[in-house]
Amino acid sequence: MTPSADLLCCPICDALHRLDDLPDGRRARCIRCNTVLGTGKPEAITRIVVLAATSLILMTIVVFYPFLQLRQGVFTSKASVFDTVMTFSSGAMAPLSIAVGLFIIILPVTRLALLVWSLFPLSIGRPPWPGASRALRWSEVLRPWAMAEIFMVGVAIALVKLADLATLTMGPAFWSFAAIVFITALGDTQMSKHTIWTALDDSTR
Amino acid sequence: MDGSGRFHALTARDAGLVGCRTCTRVNEAGAERCVRCGERLASRDPTSMQKVWAWWIAGLLFYIPANIWPMLITSTVGRAEEATIIGGVIDLANLGAYGVAFIVFFASVIIPVGKFIAIAWLALIVRKPHGHKPGPLLHLFEFVEFIGRWSMIDVFVVAILAALVQFDLLATINPGIAAVCFALSVIFTMLSAMSFDSRAIWDRIETIADD
Numbered sequence: 001m002t003p004s005a006d007l008l009c010c011p012i013c014d015a016l017h018r019l020d021d022l023p024d025g026r027r028a029r030c031i032r033c034n035t036v037l038g039t040g041k042p043e044a045i046t047r048i049v050v051l052a053a054t055s056l057i058l059m060t061i062v063v064f065y066p067f068l069q070l071r072q073g074v075f076t077s078k079a080s081v082f083d084t085v086m087t088f089s090s091g092a093m094a095p096l097s098i099a100v101g102l103f104i105i106i107l108p109v110t111r112l113a114l115l116v117w118s119l120f121p122l123s124i125g126r127p128p129w130p131g132a133s134r135a136l137r138w139s140e141v142l143r144p145w146a147m148a149e150i151f152m153v154g155v156a157i158a159l160v161k162l163a164d165l166a167t168l169t170m171g172p173a174f175w176s177f178a179a180i181v182f183i184t185a186l187g188d189t190q191m192s193k194h195t196i197w198t199a200l201d202d203s204t205r
Numbered sequence: 206m207d208g209s210g211r212f213h214a215l216t217a218r219d220a221g222l223v224g225c226r227t228c229t230r231v232n233e234a235g236a237e238r239c240v241r242c243g244e245r246l247a248s249r250d251p252t253s254m255q256k257v258w259a260w261w262i263a264g265l266l267f268y269i270p271a272n273i274w275p276m277l278i279t280s281t282v283g284r285a286e287e288a289t290i291i292g293g294v295i296d297l298a299n300l301g302a303y304g305v306a307f308i309v310f311f312a313s314v315i316i317p318v319g320k321f322i323a324i325a326w327l328a329l330i331v332r333k334p335h336g337h338k339p340g341p342l343l344h345l346f347e348f349v350e351f352i353g354r355w356s357m358i359d360v361f362v363v364a365i366l367a368a369l370v371q372f373d374l375l376a377t378i379n380p381g382i383a384a385v386c387f388a389l390s391v392i393f394t395m396l397s398a399m400s401f402d403s404r405a406i407w408d409r410i411e412t413i414a415d416d
Contacts, residue, residue, distance in 0.1 A: 003222050003230075003231040003232050003233055003240075004231075005230075007222075007231045008224075008229040008230065008231060009216070009217040009222075009224025009225070009229055009231050010224075010229070011224070011225075011226045011227070011229055012343065012403045012404070013214075013216070013339070013343070013403065013404055013406070013407050014216040014217050014218060014224055014404045014407070015214035015215065015216055016214070016215050016216060016217055016219075016220055016222075016224075016231070031214055032214040032339075032407070033339065033340070033343055033407075034340075037229065068365070068369060070369045070370065072372065072375070075372045075375060077369055077370070077371055077372065079365070079368040079369045083368045084364050084365050084368040085364070086368070087364050087367040087368045087380060088364065088367075088380055088384070088385075093380055093384070093385060095385070096360070096380075096384060096385045096388055099388055099392075100360070100361070100364050100388075103357065104361070133241065133242050133243060134242075134243060136242065137227055137228075137242045137243060137244055140227055144350075144354055144395065144399070147354055147357055147361075150354060150355055150357050150358055150361060151361045153308075153355075153358055153361075154357075154358050154359075154360075154361030154362045154364075154365060155361075155365055156305075157305050157308065157309060157358065157362045158362050158365040158366050158369070160297070160300070160302045160305045161296075161297065161300075161302075161305075161362070161366060162366070162369065162370070163300075165370070165376070193227070193228055193229050194228070194229045197228035197229065197230065197241055197242060201241055
């Protein structure tokens with residue numbers, strides 16, 4: 001058998017399939033493990049780009065504005081996302097500080113930027129920018145390590161722990177972060193490996 | 206259909222080809238990298254199981270001190286109190302926040318322990334021909350991969366508390382060494398799950414009567 005472009009394998013169980021163009025709104029599933037192989041939604045790429053770009057803009061608010069504020073009597077303390085990252089910065093905890101920074105800021109931002117870089121030209125019908133396929137591949141690799149949404153749940157738990165110790169106020173960064181989590185989750189549901197890669201492939205030629 | 210309907214299908218390997226797990230493109234056998242996305246190709250990675258076990262053991266080694274040593278060090282007016290992971294859960298329950306106490310308990314105890322058991326079980330089963338239905342095995346693996354990252358919650362809670370509660374003499378919260386151990390344990394078990402090749406679930410299936 002020759003490896004032609006209309007052949008595809010299921011990334012989960014390796015079963016071979018031949019897939020022609022899917023009608024809009026239809027999904028193709030693996031015959032053996034039922035994994036979604038492709039979606040017939042050409043506008044999905046535009047949606048992914050728009051969602052990723054929105055999240056990127058909101059991310060700048062997250063980094064530069066106060067996140068949470070704590071008040072008890074005359075004492076106030078403010079924390080930005082940056083402060084949270086720096087809590088472990090001294091001594092033996094330093095590597096953890098780096099890891100937290102990667103998980104909640106650097107990796108989510110990198111992943112979004114890679115997605116925009118690889119798919120933005122496609123969404124406006126232009127040939128892709130150089131390195132598009134490498135960027136798209138890395139955005140997939142980074143996906144499990146971008147943990148912004150887990151951080152949000154962590155914030156909610158911290159609020160409960162502090163509820164009777166002091167008064168807490170949420171800053172603009174908090175709400176931006178909440179929006180990012182929601183938007184990113186929405187964007188991820190639009191992804192189908194085969195559909196995106198075929199689109200990137202077609203526009204290169 | 207829950208994915209367990211058919212057990213035998215023509216795979217890329219059977220056809221003498223190698224499939225890319227990143228972009229689903231099929232390549233010539235023996236190709237080093239995928240023609241479309243440039244991903245490194247391996248029809249089946251022979252070292253996959255070794256990696257699974259290596260990361261699994263590393264994760265378990267760090268999970269033990271993570272539960273023994275303090276996660277949070279709270280100092281109120283000169284008095285320092287240390288709380289382990291379980292201690293933090295008990296504190297939350299004493300505050301009356303049973304729901305949140307359960308979430309933390311679930312994320313820091315049930316998920317990690319369940320993950321250790323699930324990965325070990327999967328790795329042992331697919332080693333040799335087995336009579337298990339692939340559908341449920343795949344669901345278990347996908348669940349483990351999806352839920353594993355959520356164990357990070359407790360580490361983030363510690364980071365947020367330590368960043369906010371710095372009232373010098375009145376009250377300060379500082380991270381304990383268990384936070385580092387726990388974070389490493391979560392990272393290692395994530396890597397262990399990622400090293401597991403889901404295609405192995407189907408590779409050594411013994412004939413199961415379709416029902």
